[in-house]
Structure formats: structure tokens, C-alpha cells
Amino acid sequence: MNPVSLSQVDWDDKAFVQQRLCCFPPEIQRLLLREYFAQPTKFERNTFLRLTTEQLADKLSVSFKQLELNLSEDDLRAKAKHLAKSVFALRRQFLDDEFSLEPVRGFIRQQGVMPADGYSLAGEMGRYCDHKWWLRKLRKSQRRNIETVLHHLNQVNKRTSLYCSKLTLQARIRQKAYQHEYLSNTFAVNHLGQRFSLLELSQKGVADPKIRKGELMLRARGFEELAQDSGHEATFLTITCPSKYHRSYSKSGDINPKWQGFTPLDGQAYLNNLWQLIRAKLSRLNIRFYGFRVAEPQHDGTPHWHLLLFVEKHLYQPMVEVMRDYAMREDSDESGADKHRFTEVKIDPAKGSATGYIAKYISKNIDGRDLDAGVYGEDPQEAAARVDAWAACWGIRQFQQLGGCSVTVWRELRRLKDITGLSDKPKAIIEAADKGDWKTFTVQMGGVFCERKAQVFKPYYELSIDKDTGAVKTSPYCENEFTRALKGVITAGRELITRFFEWRLEAQQAASFHLEFCE
Known part of the structure; x- marks a missing residue:
């Protein structure tokens, strides 16, 4: 493909073309110029550029006159x-x-x-x-x-750039490299004078991909064991957006003529709204369920949802019928809707575990490890990096627990060291959390359908206090906005503190203490 440049534009069109392109990054300028020169006549070239840039501006958060996407x-x-x-x-x-x-x-x-x-x-x-x-x-x-812009120009698809554009992937890689450097060179210092790099601290919690994946798998397995003990049915459901949300075809990457200008964020909004309607209907029917939701991109960045759900056996079919009904309400008569819009796999424990169904989706969307290849034959670790860039760009939450007990309580109880003076039930809950037994933890907390306010433990928050001055900490934006911080858990009116240290940040190198002291 021959390179194109502004110097090739006719002299009397150059000012117009430059004015239309200057607000875009060089990569987008080249794409638009390539299409510009592909038009057969001078009139059609200029009309194409004017209409395309106007269409792009309509989809963006600012007007064309204020558009500055080329800023460093x-x-x-x-x-x-x-x-x-x-x-x-x-x-x-x-x-x-x-x-x-x-x-x-x-x-x-x-x-x-x-x-x-x-x-x-x-x-x-x-x-x-x-x-x-x-x-x-x-x-x-x-x-x-x-x-x-790149999504509109069909630069996000199986053929060109999977899940997200090359620019977004590169920006995310640079951002993570900067974050790693910052975490490595910034130290948290507590009131006892102990120092730990933020990188070390981040590797102790769910910010670390291995820990996040392990915890998700553990909780999924706990739900499955609970469902088996309770005689509940398990199912794996997938909900996708109508064709008008998809920019291009999955097989060829060619432009989808039914696309109506929607972005992946619009697709996520559609799915969120659909889910609100489904949950409201199921609530009216008193159909309760629990499990996990995974949001992931299709090849062109359009999101779809996978749902691993557990439900009482006699309510399984009514639940699935409600979900299918709502998923098919919009554009239900379009080709392929009955096959792809909503899919159901009723899980037979004799043939495979429920956790096994969701395991590959958790791996695919976190680090790509333990997978041989991606959905489209791509390297799974590269695909995971692209999914991460996609989620970060659009602000899409990838994993969500549906129902069950507070994972915040679970994590705080695993930090708790002193359990003296507690009755048998709180002790059993703490021991279950410490052993990584999500099933027993859920049962002892009140059961999988127990409302949060009725569960044995709840998160405990306090106003943040400056230990040097004794003053309540406030927001940097307003002295009347007091800050609250998670300090532990509360049960039967008793507060159990799990976070004892007051931290400040220092941007300097220092010798680290052993991390066992900050757990």
C-alpha cells in the first residue's frame, strides 16, 4: 500500500483538508487520507472528508471546532x-x-x-x-x-485489530509501564516507620492478576458446591447485543450495513438496562439466583455477557424464559437473532462442572494463562492484554458477583488475627474465610439468599483521623467533605478492626521491611 501525505493534495484543497485533519493523531490522519484519495473525483474526495469528519464529531464528546485528539x-x-x-x-x-x-x-x-x-x-x-x-x-x-473514531473507521475487528485499536493497546501498555515504575519507586510509610513499596503491597491483594483469578475461581467453586448441596440447578447463559450495535462482521471484518453508529459503551449501556429490567421482573416473580457475570468484548469491541447462575430447581425454567424474553424484545426478527442473541447451556454435573464453564472466561479476561489459544486463534496472553485495554478505555467492569455474601467482609476477615471473645458462629465464619472455604462462609453468614443487612458480619467504616493532629481528614476539594475509610468488620454491635496503620506516601527509595508485618 503506497504511503499518502498532505503534499499529494491539490493546492487549492490543501487548506480545507489540513483544517479537517489537524485535530486528529497522525495515524487517523493517514487513514482518512487513504480513503480521501480512494474517491474518484475531487468533488467526491472533499465531500467524503467533510461528511466523515462531521459524522465523527457527532459521536464524540466535543464539537468539531473544539476537537483536539492530537494533544500530547x-x-x-x-x-x-x-x-x-x-x-x-x-x-x-x-x-x-x-x-x-x-x-x-x-x-x-x-x-x-x-x-x-x-x-x-x-x-x-x-x-x-x-x-x-x-x-x-x-x-x-x-x-x-x-x-x-477508530471504531467508526472499522479499525477494531478480527482482521485489523482485535477487541481494541492498536493506539489504545499501545496507550494501555505505556500506562501500565508508568504505573509499575510509580509503584516501584513510591513507598508507603506507616506511623511506626515501616516502609513498603506500593508494588509490593499491590502484589499482596486482588490487584495482582494471579490473586484476582484465584479468588474468582475459589468463589465460583464455593457457589457450585453450595448449589450441589442445596439441589439447585446450574446454567451458563450468554446475552449479546442486536446487530445494530456491531460495527463489522466477525468472519470477514467487513462493515456491517446494519450498524447504527453505536460504540462499545452504548452496547454496555444496552446490556445494563436490559439486566435491570430482567432483575426487576425476576424480583416480582420472587425468583432468586446467585452466581457471576463476565463482560467481555467480541472481535469488534462490542460487549456481550456470560452468566454462570445457580437457582432453585423448580424456578430454573421460569428464570430462563424471563431472560430469553427480554433479550429477544429488540429486533427479534433479524437474521440470526434466535440463534445468537440468547444462548443457554444447562450444566449437567455428570458431564462437567459449572466452574469449568467459567474458568476459561476468567483466564481469558485476566492474564490468558492456562489457555492454548484465544477464540479467534490468537495468542491468549496478547488477547488478555487487549481485553484489559478495552475494559480500561471504556470503563467496563469485567467481573461481577451476583447475590451471595459480601466479598469485602470475606477479605477483611482473612486479615483478622485476634478472634478471642467471639461466639461460635462468628468464629466459624472467620475460620471458613481463613481456610478459603467460600461455601461454609456463605452458609454461616446467613445463607446465599440472606440480605446484606441481615448477614452476621458487615463492613465497618470510620471517619479518617490524622493521628498526629487528631483532626478528621477532609477531601482536598472541600473542608466540609469528611473522608471515611474501611477499618474492619462489625457484628452484633462489636467492631473488629483489621486495619491499624496510618500511611503516608514517600517518593523515594528505601529498604523494605518484611511484608508479614503489614498483613
Whole structure:
């Protein structure tokens, strides 16, 4: 394929073409130029570029005039500081923040950023005047906008770039390399003077892929054992989006003519809304279930959901029928909908375990280990990296436990050392958590269908206190926003503290203590 450049554009069209392309990264400019030169006439070339860039701008979070997808990290930092100062200047034009709130929110939306919700007036304004808040929002906006453009240009598919674009994958690799360096060179120091690198600490919890995968498998196995003891049925269900959400065909990678401009984020919103309707209907029918949900991308980034569910035997068929009914309500008459939109596999324990069905999806979406090949024959570890980049770009939660007991309580109890003075039931729960026995933990906590407020243990939070001054810690944005931190668990009015240390960060090298002291 011959390279293309702006120098090949006719002299009288060059200013127009440059104005249309300058807001995009070089990779996207080359893609658009290639399509530009593929048009047979000068009129068709310019019409193509005008319409395409307008269509792209309509899908993005900012107008075409404000579009700046070619900004470097330094550019984003400078822009963040400028926007924070602009908000401060806008606030000064009004008598007080109550009058300036709506104009400021309008300014925020013009930048392609959604206003902050759920905060006090002072806290909300404090965020808008902070360049760090802006930098996080600008990074996220640029990352999604670039991926939206490449998705629109059919650069995310089995043939070109699986699950996410090459630019998004490269950006995620750079981000993780930076995170690794930061964690390696930043130390947490507690009030006793003990130092641990953040990298070491991260490797002790579910931030570590091996630990996260192991815990998910352990909890899935515990649910399966509980279901077998209770005589519950197990099923593996898959729900996909209608054809209009898919950018391209899975076999060829060619453009899907039914696509209506939806992004993977739109597909996830469709599935979330569908799931809310399903859960509401099942609740009205008093059909209870438990299990796990895995969200993963299809070849073009469109999400679909896998559900490993356990349910009482006499409610199995009504549950499946409700889910199939809702999944088929939109565009049910399109070709292939009856075959692909909703699939059901009733699990026969004699032929395979329920955990075995979900194991490959957990591995595929975390690190790709223990798999020979991906769905499309790709290297499984490379595929896992692409799935991670896809989830990070679109902000899609990959794994979710449905029903059952609090995993926060489970994790906190595994940190607990002193259990003196407790009755037999709390002790049994703590011992089950310490042994990694999710089934016994769930039964002793009140059962798989027990409401959270009725479970034996609940998470315990306290206001964060500065131990040097005794003052309550507040948000950096507003002195009236007090911060709360997880401190342990509570049962029958008794608080069991699992987190004793007060930490501060130091960006310097230091000798580490043995990690056994911070567990």
C-alpha cells in the first residue's frame, strides 16, 4: 500500500483538508487520507472528508471546532491548568457559587466532560478549579474519543485489530509501564516507620492478576458446591447485543450495513438496562439466583455477557424464559437473532462442572494463562492484554458477583488475627474465610439468599483521623467533605478492626521491611 501525505493534495484543497485533519493523531490522519484519495473525483474526495469528519464529531464528546485528539501528555497538562483557571475566572463573574453553578456546568460540558455529581456546592466547585481533576477527565475523554473514531473507521475487528485499536493497546501498555515504575519507586510509610513499596503491597491483594483469578475461581467453586448441596440447578447463559450495535462482521471484518453508529459503551449501556429490567421482573416473580457475570468484548469491541447462575430447581425454567424474553424484545426478527442473541447451556454435573464453564472466561479476561489459544486463534496472553485495554478505555467492569455474601467482609476477615471473645458462629465464619472455604462462609453468614443487612458480619467504616493532629481528614476539594475509610468488620454491635496503620506516601527509595508485618 503506497504511503499518502498532505503534499499529494491539490493546492487549492490543501487548506480545507489540513483544517479537517489537524485535530486528529497522525495515524487517523493517514487513514482518512487513504480513503480521501480512494474517491474518484475531487468533488467526491472533499465531500467524503467533510461528511466523515462531521459524522465523527457527532459521536464524540466535543464539537468539531473544539476537537483536539492530537494533544500530547504535556499538552493535556497545560490544557488542564488553563481550564482550571478559566473556571476560577468564570466564578468570579458572579456574586456567589450558587449563581455561577449552572454557567460553570455549561462550560464543563462544552469541554466534553460531565459535571461532578453527588457533592456539595463547595466540593463540586473545588473539583472544577483543580487542574488534577481536569487532567484525569481530559485523559479519559481523549482516550475514548480516539477509540470512538477508530471504531467508526472499522479499525477494531478480527482482521485489523482485535477487541481494541492498536493506539489504545499501545496507550494501555505505556500506562501500565508508568504505573509499575510509580509503584516501584513510591513507598508507603506507616506511623511506626515501616516502609513498603506500593508494588509490593499491590502484589499482596486482588490487584495482582494471579490473586484476582484465584479468588474468582475459589468463589465460583464455593457457589457450585453450595448449589450441589442445596439441589439447585446450574446454567451458563450468554446475552449479546442486536446487530445494530456491531460495527463489522466477525468472519470477514467487513462493515456491517446494519450498524447504527453505536460504540462499545452504548452496547454496555444496552446490556445494563436490559439486566435491570430482567432483575426487576425476576424480583416480582420472587425468583432468586446467585452466581457471576463476565463482560467481555467480541472481535469488534462490542460487549456481550456470560452468566454462570445457580437457582432453585423448580424456578430454573421460569428464570430462563424471563431472560430469553427480554433479550429477544429488540429486533427479534433479524437474521440470526434466535440463534445468537440468547444462548443457554444447562450444566449437567455428570458431564462437567459449572466452574469449568467459567474458568476459561476468567483466564481469558485476566492474564490468558492456562489457555492454548484465544477464540479467534490468537495468542491468549496478547488477547488478555487487549481485553484489559478495552475494559480500561471504556470503563467496563469485567467481573461481577451476583447475590451471595459480601466479598469485602470475606477479605477483611482473612486479615483478622485476634478472634478471642467471639461466639461460635462468628468464629466459624472467620475460620471458613481463613481456610478459603467460600461455601461454609456463605452458609454461616446467613445463607446465599440472606440480605446484606441481615448477614452476621458487615463492613465497618470510620471517619479518617490524622493521628498526629487528631483532626478528621477532609477531601482536598472541600473542608466540609469528611473522608471515611474501611477499618474492619462489625457484628452484633462489636467492631473488629483489621486495619491499624496510618500511611503516608514517600517518593523515594528505601529498604523494605518484611511484608508479614503489614498483613
